[in-house]
Amino acid sequence: MKEFLEGSQAIAKIISLCKPAVIAAYPITPQTHIPEELAKMVADGLLNSEFVNVESEHSAASVVLGAVATGVRAYTATSSQGLLLMGEVLFNIAGLRLPIVLTCANRAVSAPINIWNDQQDSISLRDSGWIQFYAENIQEAVDLHLIAYRIAEDKNVMLPVMVCIDGYILTHGLEVVEIPEEKMVENFLPPYQTNYKLDIENPLTLGFLADSDYYMETRFAIQKTHQEVLKLLPKIIQEFKTIFGRDYQEGLVEAYRTEDAEKVIVAMGSVCGTIKEAVDDLRKKGKKVGLLKIITYRPFPSNKIYEALKDVSKVAVLDRALSLGSDAPLYSEIRSVFFGKKRAPKLIRSFIAGLGGRDITLESIKTIFKKLSLKETEEEFIDLKPELLKEKL
């Protein structure tokens, strides 16, 4: 049924349809409305889940880790400082191969404290072993949660998934959303069943000490499984399309008007909506521009990116996060896709924008396309205010 919903409400609805046995979350702006809505559903008797109130995000992650280790489905959500506080447990969840789904309402990281949107929080956890999806709009956020449980719980995958949605823009924005029927969800997502669980009838130890004789194989296995996810995800996306009718191509990247494009921006998350708008405007004026949207950031779909960009002459990579002291994260990975390849863009340039919630406007995007014509190759911060950089200690 189509409903006009706030992003957080829509996500709470789809999570309730996935029927997690355990939900544990600690409130943090801008994630708060999601667990609030789920807690209300549980209190009103509409959702038969155990909602565990915890004293921190570290505990929230630990509770869902324990829950999934007993063989049931679980859910948590967080943001920014909360995600970083979970950090230690998140590595454990991936290492233990527990298929938890977490919503990260993307927010800047302190200091200075800032509650608005950028993607520094989830990008900082990119090496944790979690699969990471980035949503462009609320409908996509809803659908990616369903797909997240499906891929996470696949018997050959068994990895946690972080669905990253831009704070405020997607958590607090309202949109007309199609919330699927319960029966359709049941068809797509069967109940979670596994023999890999803590069970007193069949005792086993999870999370044992693995010394130098064992540890490396556990990491190798996660690395290989991420590569398998790149092959499996398009099949699941196809099945999703058959049942629900919505098409996410292969669920890895979305190429928007790139076929004959001379300039393409690569980006992730809600800014892709703005870029599509800018692309349409510039196309009307005869400019050959396009967008490559990264939906799945981990595993990193290098081959799809190569195919989409190999004949594009100029590429701008738009990061909403930094790897302080080095190149921006998405930029350095896009560039490495083309190392040693004969067919490659002539120019791949790094742009950083929208940190700490600074608006990325249509003008910002058009500026990026304009700057891509210049000879400069240095990284550039868009909409920076140099007058604020005069402070002395």
Add this chain to the structure above:
Amino acid sequence: MFGPLFCKPLTSKNNKTGSWRTTQRPKFLQTNCIACRMCVLICPEGCIEGKEKNTFHCDYDYCKGCGNCAEICPKQDIIMVVEEK
């Protein structure tokens, strides 16, 4: 793909921690033992056995040579001796 993920009960017996011993091993003299069981309780490997006085001994396949048993024995009836190969 999965690496080593879980252990079944009792499988840790496959790890023969006796190979960790370096310079010393405990020697159970079995002369002044009063069967207080302190050595059994303190052994981190749980590899000391015995019931009656002067019957206590350890399993050198698992003894790491930490010396806790010799340290705690109230009768100095366990001593650490040079490891013999």
